[in-house]
Amino acid sequence: MGRRVYSEFPTYIRIPLYAFVGVVLLLLMLPLAVALPISFNADPWFTYPFRALSLRWFAQLFSSPLWTGAMVNSLVIAMSTTVVATTLGTLAAIGLVNPRFPFRTAVMALAISPMIVPVVVLGLGLFIFFSPLGLNYSYAGVVIAHTILASPFVVITVTATLTRFDFNLMRAAAGLGAGRVTAFRTVMLPIIAPGVAAGAVFAFASSFDEVVMVLFIAGPQQRTLPKQMFTGLREQLDPTILAAAAVMIILTSCLMAVAYNANKKR
Amino acid sequence: MTLPYGDVGLVMTQTNTAPQVASPAAHVVVRSTIRRDNNRRAVRAALPAAPLMIFLLLFLVIPIGSIIHTAVSDREIWKALPLTTQALQAWDGDDLPDAAVYMMLGQELEAAGHAGSVRPLGRRMGYELSRGANIILNAQRTLSEDFDRAAPEAWKAQLIKADPAWGQSGVWSIIKHYNGRYSAFYLRWATGFPVKIDADGRLSQETSYDFQSIYLRTILISLVVTGLTIVIGYPLAYVIANSSGRTAAVLLFFILLPFWTSLLVRTMSWIVFLQTNGVLNNALAGTGLISEPLSLLYTRMATIVAMIQIQLPFTVLPMISVMRAIPVNQVKAARSLGAGPLLAHATIFLPQAVPGIAAGGLLTFVLCLGFYLTPALVGGPSDQMVSFFIARFTNEDLNWGLASALSTVLIFGAGLVALPLARHVARHSSDRI
Numbered sequence: 001m002g003r004r005v006y007s008e009f010p011t012y013i014r015i016p017l018y019a020f021v022g023v024v025l026l027l028l029m030l031p032l033a034v035a036l037p038i039s040f041n042a043d044p045w046f047t048y049p050f051r052a053l054s055l056r057w058f059a060q061l062f063s064s065p066l067w068t069g070a071m072v073n074s075l076v077i078a079m080s081t082t083v084v085a086t087t088l089g090t091l092a093a094i095g096l097v098n099p100r101f102p103f104r105t106a107v108m109a110l111a112i113s114p115m116i117v118p119v120v121v122l123g124l125g126l127f128i129f130f131s132p133l134g135l136n137y138s139y140a141g142v143v144i145a146h147t148i149l150a151s152p153f154v155v156i157t158v159t160a161t162l163t164r165f166d167f168n169l170m171r172a173a174a175g176l177g178a179g180r181v182t183a184f185r186t187v188m189l190p191i192i193a194p195g196v197a198a199g200a201v202f203a204f205a206s207s208f209d210e211v212v213m214v215l216f217i218a219g220p221q222q223r224t225l226p227k228q229m230f231t232g233l234r235e236q237l238d239p240t241i242l243a244a245a246a247v248m249i250i251l252t253s254c255l256m257a258v259a260y261n262a263n264k265k266r
Numbered sequence: 267m268t269l270p271y272g273d274v275g276l277v278m279t280q281t282n283t284a285p286q287v288a289s290p291a292a293h294v295v296v297r298s299t300i301r302r303d304n305n306r307r308a309v310r311a312a313l314p315a316a317p318l319m320i321f322l323l324l325f326l327v328i329p330i331g332s333i334i335h336t337a338v339s340d341r342e343i344w345k346a347l348p349l350t351t352q353a354l355q356a357w358d359g360d361d362l363p364d365a366a367v368y369m370m371l372g373q374e375l376e377a378a379g380h381a382g383s384v385r386p387l388g389r390r391m392g393y394e395l396s397r398g399a400n401i402i403l404n405a406q407r408t409l410s411e412d413f414d415r416a417a418p419e420a421w422k423a424q425l426i427k428a429d430p431a432w433g434q435s436g437v438w439s440i441i442k443h444y445n446g447r448y449s450a451f452y453l454r455w456a457t458g459f460p461v462k463i464d465a466d467g468r469l470s471q472e473t474s475y476d477f478q479s480i481y482l483r484t485i486l487i488s489l490v491v492t493g494l495t496i497v498i499g500y501p502l503a504y505v506i507a508n509s510s511g512r513t514a515a516v517l518l519f520f521i522l523l524p525f526w527t528s529l530l531v532r533t534m535s536w537i538v539f540l541q542t543n544g545v546l547n548n549a550l551a552g553t554g555l556i557s558e559p560l561s562l563l564y565t566r567m568a569t570i571v572a573m574i575q576i577q578l579p580f581t582v583l584p585m586i587s588v589m590r591a592i593p594v595n596q597v598k599a600a601r602s603l604g605a606g607p608l609l610a611h612a613t614i615f616l617p618q619a620v621p622g623i624a625a626g627g628l629l630t631f632v633l634c635l636g637f638y639l640t641p642a643l644v645g646g647p648s649d650q651m652v653s654f655f656i657a658r659f660t661n662e663d664l665n666w667g668l669a670s671a672l673s674t675v676l677i678f679g680a681g682l683v684a685l686p687l688a689r690h691v692a693r694h695s696s697d698r699i
Contacts, residue, residue: 008508009607021505024498025520028575032527034545035535046538047548088318095315102308107315110322117330118636118680120653121673124660125329128336128670144325151318209528212638215661226530233534233643242538245531256526 036249039242046237057243067244070228074208077139077224081146081207086200088147089154094188096155097162112152122148123216130217137219145217146207153206154199161195194262201259205252330677336670337456340449342390346378347371347441354442363438365418371441372421375406393665394440394451394461396470401437404429431465439467456671475655477672481679484651487566487641488634491573492627495581498574499626500619503582507589518586525579533643536572537563540644569645573637580633581626588622589615624691632684635676652676 009017038046042054061067095101096108114122126145127136135141165188173183189196211226218227225244232241312319344351350371357363378384384406391398408428414420425432440463443449455461458478462470506517524532539545540562547559562568592615600610638653652672659669 009611013607017501017505020501021517024502025517028520028524028578031535031539031575032532035538038538038545046541046544048545088321092315092318095312098311100304100308100311101315102312107312107319110326111315111318114322114326116632117326118638118653118673118676120636120638120656121333121677122326122329124656124666124669124673125333126325127660128332128666129325129329147321148325151321155318205526205528209530211530212657215657226528229530229534230639230643233537237537237541241534245528245534248528248531252526252528 035242036246039239039246041239044239046239057239058247060240061243061247064240066223067225067228067240070223070225071247073222074225077142077146077222078204078207080139080143081150082200082204084143085147085150085203085207086154086196089151089199089203090158090192090196092151093155093158093162094184097159097165108155111155114148115152119149119212120216123213126213127216136217137221139222141217142214142222142224145213146210149210149213150203150206153202154196157199157202158192158195161192161198165192194259197262198259201255204255208248208252333670333673336666337452337674338448338450340390340444340451340667341447342383342386343441343444344446346381346383346387347374350374351441351445354438355445357438357442359435359439359442362433362435365422368422368425368432369418372405372409372425375402376409379406379409391437391440393455393668394463395431395437396462396464396472397431398437398440401429401431401465405432434465434467436463436465436467439463452667452671453674455668456675477655480650480652480655481675483649484635487570487573487649487651488631488637491570491577491634492581492631494570494574495577495630496623496627499578499582499585500623502578503585503589503619503622506582507586521579521582524576529576529639532576533572533640536568536575536644540568563644564646564649566645566649569641569649572640572644573634576640577630577634581630584626584629585619585622588625589619592618621691624687628684628687628691632680635680 008014034048038048039057040053040055041050042052042056043050092111096104096111101107123145126141126148130136130141135144169187169191170183173187174180178186209226211224211230214222214224214227215230218224225248229241229244232238350367353367353370354363357367375384378387384402388399388402391402395401405425405428408424411424413424422432431437444451451461456477458476458481460469462472462474464470502517502521506514506521509517537544541547542559542561542563544563546562547556550556551559596618597610597614600614601607605613635651636653637651638657641649641651642654642657653676656669656672656676659665659672
């Protein structure tokens with residue numbers, strides 16, 4: 001850090017500054033770091049210290065049909081969402097990096113607008129729109145709703161990857177006689193695959209975590225893990241919810257780590 | 267960025283056609299060929315994005331359009347009582363309508379009973395008239411009794427016997443007012459105008475939702491959260507922007523961690539942390555600092571703290587990218603010319619970081635306006651924001667008109683605040699963010 005001598009603050013400012021940053025980062029982590037270990041508490045209390053450790057809440061999570069059904073629903077919905085959102089989002093990103101794209105800024109703004117528009121408003125709009133179509137209380141309806149929320153993640157991630165992609169490779173492929181689809185499949189897709197994978201992971205995580213759309217669109221048949229947790233948080237806080245949260249965090253962290261490593265290898 | 271592959275063709279077209287440019291007529295032909303070519307290329311460029319665009323049009327643009335449509339649709343009264351509404355247009359509103367109108371209303375109510383549209387009518391009347399649903403249902407019930415159906419006066423007597431409200435002007439003035447499919451009723455309600463009247467036509471004293479204070483509360487909470495995330499986030503962004511390599515990566519990892527962990531799980535962790543028998547209260551009691559547990563959960567404080575934790579990355583990231591682009595030499599120059607470290611920072615560094623602060627703050631403010639989950643779970647009844655009421659009117663009260671009107675106010679309000687500011691921010695921040 002020697003290169004910044006003159007621009008840096010003297011020690012009497014730097015120490016409180018670093019202390020402040022440290023405290024803020026600690027406070028950011030504290031609730032999670034404190035709450036998650038409670039899922040291993042043998043007693044149904046939400047306090048420390050524990051009298052004994054146990055996996056009973058995890059056992060309950062994986063044996064109760066209410067929770068396992070919710071987990072299966074979440075996985076099915078999140079995987080379907082990932083497939084649809086990744087396909088639509090990747091194709092859209094390929095179009096959007098082309099400078100010839102008409103009204104590119106406006107279309108890009110539309111593509112990422114689901115991140116800004118309040119989810120409750122999107123949920124109400126879909127609920128009204130779906131009711132004559134019979135899509136409320138259906139898996140298809142929930143997947144559509146989640147795809148709306150997940151597609152901006154894919155568009156942003158893949159667009160970022162494509163700005164580093166050398167489009168001369170596509171010309172070379174075209175010069176060697178490959179059609180657009182063949183060139184995409186054999187040249188572009190393998191190169192941008194880590195970006196697409198990262199987008200897919202974000203799409204999966206956003207759907208796996210989503211509860212507001214589910215509250216609007218889903219029926220009892222589509223009860224997902226976050227919905228089950230939300231109901232529990234509002235009615236009766238029970239350590240099984242913490243076990244479910246731990247499972248959710250572990251699953252999404254693993255996926256994030258895979259995507260991160262795939263991107264680092266490039 | 268390298269040029270996409272589609273450009274090869276244009277170069278070839280131009281070289282192919284260039285030698286033919288001899289006469290003005292040929293020139294025009296070439297130019298229109300090029301234009302056609304360009305259009306075709308634009309369509310081909312847009313083609314891969316078409317599936318997502320169609321998807322968003324169907325499931326984002328049209329649903330938001332249908333929210334606005336639902337907010338101004340108001341057809342229950344007109345649909346159930348079309349002839350009565352029309353006949354009442356001639357009524358001056360001072361005395362009671364003619365007995366013939368009573369008869370017409372009675373017959374239309376009977377027909378509506380068969381068509382199953384009395385219940386929606388009653389509910390709609392109840393939104394605007396105290397006891398409105400009862401007034402309609404009482405009238406419908408009494409019409410099945412035996413009375414002289416040929417005489418208009420008998421209809422009138424029967425209705426007034428069913429409910430004295432039919433002998434007053436309030437209910438009639440409402441029926442008169444809704445002679446079409448659309449009205450501003452839900453929007454007036456959602457913007458906080460008093461809409462409910464009593465049977466005598468005067469404004470009802472019944473307390474209802476105070477939407478204006480709900481909007482104020484939404485804006486206030488969002489402003490406080492935005493201000494605090496800027497104050498907390500600025501030193502954070504400064505330290506991250508000025509550290510290098512591994513330190514910066516680790517700090518960024520901690521900032522981004524909330525991005526990666528479920529919003530629901532983070533909100534849940536605040537509940538576990540703050541509740542009456544929760545970790546914090548027990549720790550405080552254990553150290554002897556408090557004897558009674560503090561009520562920390564379900565407060566404005568808990569809502570704001572949890573929202574800050576969620577929003578901090580959104581505020582900090584734009585700040586970091588702007589701060590990284592600020593040349594170090596300028597601060598050095600100021601220091602070497604004798605400015606103290608804080609003065610150099612405040613006069614040289616801070617003004618250049620403003621675009622990042624503005625972008626991060628604006629993003630956080632707009633996102634805060636739509637918060638639902640966090641206030642619903644860690645806030646008390648007086649901390650709920652607009653989104654909470656939209657969800658409640660949709661899922662519990664089934665009042666889609668009011669929910670849609672609130673949504674319309676929310677998106678137009680947020681758009682009115684955000685768009686000019688966003689343009690201003692974009693103009694002053696170049697393409698660094």
